[in-house]
Structure formats: C-alpha cells, structure tokens
Amino acid sequence: MAPVCVLVGVMGAGKTSTGLLVAKGLGVDFRDTDSDIEATAGKPIPEIFVDDGEEHFRTLERAAVATALASFDGVLALGGGAILAEENRAALAGHRVVYLSVELSDAVKRVGLGTGRPLLAINPRATLKHLLDQRRPLYAEVATWTVVTDGRTPEQVADEILAELAGDRQPGR
Ligand code: S3P
Numbered sequence: 001m002a003p004v005c006v007l008v009g010v011m012g013a014g015k016t017s018t019g020l021l022v023a024k025g026l027g028v029d030f031r032d033t034d035s036d037i038e039a040t041a042g043k044p045i046p047e048i049f050v051d052d053g054e055e056h057f058r059t060l061e062r063a064a065v066a067t068a069l070a071s072f073d074g075v076l077a078l079g080g081g082a083i084l085a086e087e088n089r090a091a092l093a094g095h096r097v098v099y100l101s102v103e104l105s106d107a108v109k110r111v112g113l114g115t116g117r118p119l120l121a122i123n124p125r126a127t128l129k130h131l132l133d134q135r136r137p138l139y140a141e142v143a144t145w146t147v148v149t150d151g152r153t154p155e156q157v158a159d160e161i162l163a164e165l166a167g168d169r170q171p172g173r
Pocket of ligand 1: 009010011012015034045078079080081082116117118119
C-alpha cells in the first residue's frame with residue numbers, strides 16, 4: 001500500500017488546503033502526519049515542542065512518516081520539517097512526491113500570525129527565510145515533481161496536481 005501522492009513543502013506552501021482538495025477530487029482520504037503525531041502524543045504540536053522539545057517531536061514524526069507511507073493509500077501531507085531526517089528522505093524513494101514550492105513573501109502571507117506553529121513563534125519572516133534556504137534542496141531531492149504555488153489559490157494548485165495524476169504520471173527519478 002502507498003499514498004496516491006505525498007505533499008511536501010515548507011510551512012505556508014498549502015499542503016493541507018491543497019491536499020484536502022486533491023483528496024476530494026480523487027474521492028480518497030486525506031491524512032496529515034502532524035495530526036497523527038498529535039494523536040499519538042495526545043496533545044497539540046506547540047505543547048509537544050514546549051513540554052518535550054523538538055527532538056522528541058522529530059522522533060514521533062519519523063515514526064508517523066514510516067507508518068503513513070506503509071499503511072495509507074490516500075493523499076498524504078508531511079510536516080514541513082519531515083524531510084530534514086535522512087531516514088524520511090530515504091523512505092520517500094519510490095513514492096509519488098509533489099513538492100509545493102513557495103517563495104518567502106507568499107509563505108509569510110499564508111502562515112499569518114499565531115497559527116500554532118512553534119518554530120514561527122519568534123520573528124516568523126526571518127525564520128521562514130532561513131527554513132526555506134536550508135530546506136529547498138531537500139524538498140527538491142525527494143520530489144518527483146514540483147508545483148509552483150506563488151500567486152495561486154489552493155484550487156488552482158490542486159487542479160494541476162489532479163491533471164498530472166489523471167495523466168498517470170509515474171514516479172521516477
Ligand atoms: C514544522 C512544520 C509544521 C509542524 C511543526 C514543525 C517544520 O508542519 O510539523 O510545527 O519544521 O517546518 P506544517 O508544515 O504542516 O505547518
């Protein structure tokens with residue numbers, strides 16, 4: 001069993017809003033590893049960061065990614081930092097991975113303020129810039145294709161993904 005597609009990208013790329021639309025268009029389930037982690041931990045992500053630290057969150061995330069890739073056949077979104085772990089990047093090999101790319105100005109607009117993202121609690125713009133610079137190559141490494149989302153609505157992005165999937169584009173790198 002494997003997800004129809006896996007969405008990766010930085011916070012603000014639109015993984016959840018786009019993923020829900022793609023899943024709806026395909027008539028399959030949507031799943032988000034952040035929600036899986038919250039269910040396992042029994043508390044929201046900001047509380048995991050505060051109570052247990054980022055390292056513990058990343059441990060839960062590696063387990064959530066491995067489980068979802070092996071047992072879920074809908075549309076899967078990964079948390080923005082999941083690709084930091086070599087183990088997760090290796091696990092994505094052979095999957096259809098869509099990188100939702102976004103540049104800083106659109107990402108900042110989309111995440112807004114106080115969105116329950118602990119990494120952006122302080123100086124969100126500078127932090128997002130740093131994360132984008134650090135992670136772009138890693139998203140590109142795992143992606144089987146890239147969809148540019150700047151200046152586009154989740155509906156437009158989802159339509160492009162649905163069109164690609166309808167063409168049955170096969171993963172391959
Ligand atoms: C994170 C992204 C978040 C969430 C956590 C850490 C990151 O997911 O996993 O707050 O390191 O970029 P989204 O990208 O879905 O917001």
